[in-house]
Amino acid sequence: MSYMVRGATGLPRGSxxxxxxxxxxxxxxxxxxxxxxxxxxxxxxVIGPGAKFRLERExxxxxxxxxxxxxxxxxxxxxxxxxxxxxxPAGSVPHVLYERSRERGGWLAGVGHRIARCWANxxxxxxxxxxxxx
Numbered sequence: 001m002s003y004m005v006r007g008a009t010g011l012p013r014g015s016x017x018x019x020x021x022x023x024x025x026x027x028x029x030x031x032x033x034x035x036x037x038x039x040x041x042x043x044x045x046v047i048g049p050g051a052k053f054r055l056e057r058e059x060x061x062x063x064x065x066x067x068x069x070x071x072x073x074x075x076x077x078x079x080x081x082x083x084x085x086x087x088x089p090a091g092s093v094p095h096v097l098y099e100r101s102r103e104r105g106g107w108l109a110g111v112g113h114r115i116a117r118c119w120a121n122x123x124x125x126x127x128x129x130x131x132x133x134x
Contacts, residue, residue, distance in 0.1 A: 002026065005073035005081060006097055011065040014090030019061040022082030025075045026054045032069025037062050065090075077116045079103055 005025060011017060011032070019025060027034070029051050036045040039059030046066070047053055055061055075081035085098040 002074040002076065003078045003081070005075050006085070007072055009071055009073070009087065009097075011063075011069040011071065011087065012090050013065055013068050015065045015069075016088040017061075017063040017065075017071075018084070018086040018088070019055065019063075020083040020085075021058045022055050022061065022075070022085065023058045024055060024077070025073060025081055026052055027063065028052045028072045028074065030070045030072065032071075033066040034069055034071070035064045035066050 008030070011034075013032075017027075017034075027036070027047075029047050029049060031049055033049075034047050034053075036047065036053055038055065038057065038061045040057055045053060073085070080100055080103055082098060083100050084096065086094050086096050088094040
């Protein structure tokens with residue numbers, strides 16, 4: 001199960017998307033092309049229309065729009081899914097899309113969501129869908 005973090009977000013060519021500590025967040029690219037680099041990963045990724053990219057580790061992720069792009073962000077938990085998500089359109093000022101410190105529920109709710117996220121990150125990527133027989 002995935003929860004919508006940000007639906008159909010446009011990134012003009014040259015825009016930057018920053019995700020801090022968002023392990024498990026998935027980027028689904030509808031249009032355009034993104035160059036993605038992730039802290040602790042020596043590889044860079046270039047994805048095109050129809051591609052999905054899931055953050056496999058904590059740290060900072062930068063996505064640069066090589067062409068005008070439209071994407072959707074989803075997460076395995078309903079809240080507290082990243083430290084911060086910032087969009088900087090080309091030639092403009094940064095716009096904070098999400099900041100954990102502003103999330104409702106306070107510190108204790110954040111702990112519960114982080115435990116759920118840890119659980120989902122440990123088991124969900126490896127699970128296989130099944131069909132229950134009636």
